[in-house]
Amino acid sequence: MNRSLVALHAHPDDESSKGAGTVAKYAEMGVRCVLVTATGGEAGDILNPAMNRPEVAENLADIRRRELDEAAAIIGYKEVEMLGYRDSGMPGSDANRHPDAFVNADFDEALARIVAIIRSVRPEVMLGYDDHEFYPHPDHLRIHDLSLAAFKAAADPARFTEAGPAWQIDRLYAPVFTARRLYTLSDAMEAAGRESPFTRWLDSLPRDAADDRALTHVEMGAYIEQARDALRAHATQVDPNGFWFQIPTAMIRDVYPYEDFELLAESEEGDKPEHELFSL
Ligand SMILES: [Zn+2]
Numbered sequence: 001m002n003r004s005l006v007a008l009h010a011h012p013d014d015e016s017s018k019g020a021g022t023v024a025k026y027a028e029m030g031v032r033c034v035l036v037t038a039t040g041g042e043a044g045d046i047l048n049p050a051m052n053r054p055e056v057a058e059n060l061a062d063i064r065r066r067e068l069d070e071a072a073a074i075i076g077y078k079e080v081e082m083l084g085y086r087d088s089g090m091p092g093s094d095a096n097r098h099p100d101a102f103v104n105a106d107f108d109e110a111l112a113r114i115v116a117i118i119r120s121v122r123p124e125v126m127l128g129y130d131d132h133e134f135y136p137h138p139d140h141l142r143i144h145d146l147s148l149a150a151f152k153a154a155a156d157p158a159r160f161t162e163a164g165p166a167w168q169i170d171r172l173y174a175p176v177f178t179a180r181r182l183y184t185l186s187d188a189m190e191a192a193g194r195e196s197p198f199t200r201w202l203d204s205l206p207r208d209a210a211d212d213r214a215l216t217h218v219e220m221g222a223y224i225e226q227a228r229d230a231l232r233a234h235a236t237q238v239d240p241n242g243f244w245f246q247i248p249t250a251m252i253r254d255v256y257p258y259e260d261f262e263l264l265a266e267s268e269e270g271d272k273p274e275h276e277l278f279s280l
Pocket residue numbers: 010011014137140
């Protein structure tokens with residue numbers, strides 16, 4: 001299929017936890033998938049106890065780059081572009097004030113780099129972020145702002161004239177975790193006599209939370225394991241016994257084999273495919 005997708009992410013591992021099954025599916029269909037990662041994940045904690053060793057901490061940026069390349073290959077990304085900023089860390093942490101931190105980078109400089117990639121790849125679909133009510137990491141909020149700005153700027157021939165001819169992306173989506181998805185999976189775990197891994201989020205998310213976002217549900221049940229393998233490739237960030245892996249793949253396939261995407265912007269209003277990001 002002669003189509004392209006550009007996915008914008010904040011940190012190494014985000015590409016594997018947000019929409020990875022869907023990207024794997026499109027990559028297998030022949031879509032050229034290009035990953036753009038803004039930072040090196042330098043400020044992220046080592047969340048896997050088995051990897052919490054001094055030699056890992058000393059070489060964290062290199063190790064995370066190798067983990068990212070491995071994860072991207074598992075998902076099926078053809079190219080990985082690093083924007084080269086530093087992880088800004090969680091709100092209020094010292095990493096926020098580092099001069100190379102993504103949050104401190106000039107907005108238009110970052111925008112110019114993203115626009116150049118879009119105009120070179122010419123994707124029909126771009127993935128960015130929503131405004132992250134559950135996870136207000138400053139780098140994620142920046143990706144939200146940049147993805148909306150890049151969608152507009154790439155199509156405007158008067159902007160960034162040195163970055164190649166203007167390109168209009170059809171649609172910009174954000175992978176999202178909906179109340180429906182979290183409760184459906186949680187209920188299935190509890191019905192099987194097991195503890196839900198989502199309890200800490202569900203406390204702040206009512207079961208009947210109205211989801212009035214424009215959502216597209218992409219069936220990706222055949223790609224759940226591939227997405228999990230990509231997450232496991234981030235061995236310094238992802239605990240192989242952590243919450244990501246507690247729901248059996250077969251259970252997800254049975255009750256909710258979808259990833260949900262919010263439509264953030266589109267080139268023209270009109271008919272959209274109900275269960276796909278591309279007009280196939
Ligand atoms: Zn992140």
